[in-house]
Amino acid sequence: MRSLVSKFIGGLTMAGALSLAGPGARANVTIQFDYTYDDGNFLSGANVGRRAILEQAAGVFTTFITDSLDLINPGGANTWTAEPFDPRNTNATLTISNLVVPANTLIVYVGASNLGGSTLGLGGAGGYEASGFTPWFNTLQGRGQAGALLSTPTDYGPWGGTLAFNSTKTWYFDSDPSTVETFTGQNDFYSVAVHELGHLLGFSLLLDENSNPANSWSAVTNSVSGIFSGTHAMALNGGAGLQLSGDLSHWADGTMSTVVGTGAAQETAMDPSLTVGTRKYFTALDYAGLQDIGWQLAPIPEASTFAWAAALGAGALVLRIRRRQRAAGRPPA
Numbered sequence: 001m002r003s004l005v006s007k008f009i010g011g012l013t014m015a016g017a018l019s020l021a022g023p024g025a026r027a028n029v030t031i032q033f034d035y036t037y038d039d040g041n042f043l044s045g046a047n048v049g050r051r052a053i054l055e056q057a058a059g060v061f062t063t064f065i066t067d068s069l070d071l072i073n074p075g076g077a078n079t080w081t082a083e084p085f086d087p088r089n090t091n092a093t094l095t096i097s098n099l100v101v102p103a104n105t106l107i108v109y110v111g112a113s114n115l116g117g118s119t120l121g122l123g124g125a126g127g128y129e130a131s132g133f134t135p136w137f138n139t140l141q142g143r144g145q146a147g148a149l150l151s152t153p154t155d156y157g158p159w160g161g162t163l164a165f166n167s168t169k170t171w172y173f174d175s176d177p178s179t180v181e182t183f184t185g186q187n188d189f190y191s192v193a194v195h196e197l198g199h200l201l202g203f204s205l206l207l208d209e210n211s212n213p214a215n216s217w218s219a220v221t222n223s224v225s226g227i228f229s230g231t232h233a234m235a236l237n238g239g240a241g242l243q244l245s246g247d248l249s250h251w252a253d254g255t256m257s258t259v260v261g262t263g264a265a266q267e268t269a270m271d272p273s274l275t276v277g278t279r280k281y282f283t284a285l286d287y288a289g290l291q292d293i294g295w296q297l298a299p300i301p302e303a304s305t306f307a308w309a310a311a312l313g314a315g316a317l318v319l320r321i322r323r324r325q326r327a328a329g330r331p332p333a
C-alpha cells in the first residue's frame with residue numbers, strides 16, 4: 001500500500017487532482033470557539049461573560065456566510081495534526097492530533113497574552129501536518145472548495161485557527177455591541193475580535209516559497225503595487241483596484257466605506273488600525289473582500305431591517321493603535 005506522507009503549512013499550494021467529492025450543501029458557517037488555552041482567564045472564569053461579545057463578533061460572519069465546508073474526520077491512514085499558533089505565546093505552535101472538525105464549522109482557539117507594543121490582537125488560520133492519501137489532503141486544503149486547490153486559488157476553506165488578544169491593554173467589553181457608548185481611553189474588544197476573525201477568514205497575504213500566491217486573497221493582490229483587484233471590492237470603488245496597506249493583508253490605513261445596513265460612512269474594519277475609544281463595524285467593502293476570497297454570502301439586509309446603529313466616532317481620541325495580523329501557521333519565509 002502506497003502511503004503519501006507530507007508536511008504542509010496551511011495555505012501552501014499543493015499539486016494534484018481536484019477533490020472527487022461532490023459539493024456539499026450550503027449552510028450558515030459556524031465558528032466554534034475553544035478556550036482550552038485561555039490560561040489567563042481573559043474570557044474564562046470570572047470573565048466568562050465576555051464570551052458573549054465574541055459570539056456577537058462571530059455573528060458578523062456566520063449570519064451572512066452560507067457556504068459549504070467538508071467534515072474533517074481522520075481515520076485509518078488519514079491522520080493530521082492541527083498546528084494553530086498558541087494564543088499564550090504567539091511565536092509558538094500548538095499541536096492537536098487528529099482534531100475532528102464538523103462540516104460547515106471552523107474551530108478557533110482563543111486566548112490572551114502580552115503581544116507587545118501597540119498590538120491589540122492577532123488572528124490567523126492554522127497550519128497543519130498530515131499523512132494519508134490525496135483526497136484527504138484535498139479536504140484539509142480546501143474542505144470541498146475546489147477553487148482552494150487551484151494553483152492560483154480562487155476560494156478558501158480553512159479548518160480554523162487562533163485569536164489572541166493583548167492582555168496588557170485596557171479593554172472595553174460591551175455587553176451590547178449594537179449600540180455605541182462613550183468609552184474614552186479603552187480599546188473596543190468587539191471591534192478587535194471582528195478584525196482578527198477577518199484575518200482568520202482569509203484577509204491574509206500568503207505566498208509560497210517561489211513568491212506565488214498561496215491563498216485566494218494573495219491571488220488578487222499585486223505584491224509589487226499593493227493593489228487588490230477582487231471584483232466585488234473593485235465594484236465598490238468605481239471599478240478601480242484597492243490600495244492595500246504595506247503588509248498587503250489590510251485595506252490601506254484610513255480606507256473608508258459604509259456600514260452595512262445603515263449606510264453610515266465609516267473607516268473599514270479591515271484597515272490596520274483602530275482609534276482608541278471607538279467602535280468599528282464591518283463595512284460593505286469588508287464584506288466585498290470576503291466575497292473576493294471566495295465566501296458565499298447571503299443577501300445583506302437593507303437599513304430598514306438592520307438593527308445596528310452607527311453612532312460612531314463620539315469622544316474619540318486621535319490616538320491610533322496598530323494591529324498586526326498573523327499569516328497562517330508560520331510567517332512567510
Ligand SMILES: [Zn+2]
Pocket residue numbers: 195199250271272323324325
Ligand atoms: Zn489586522
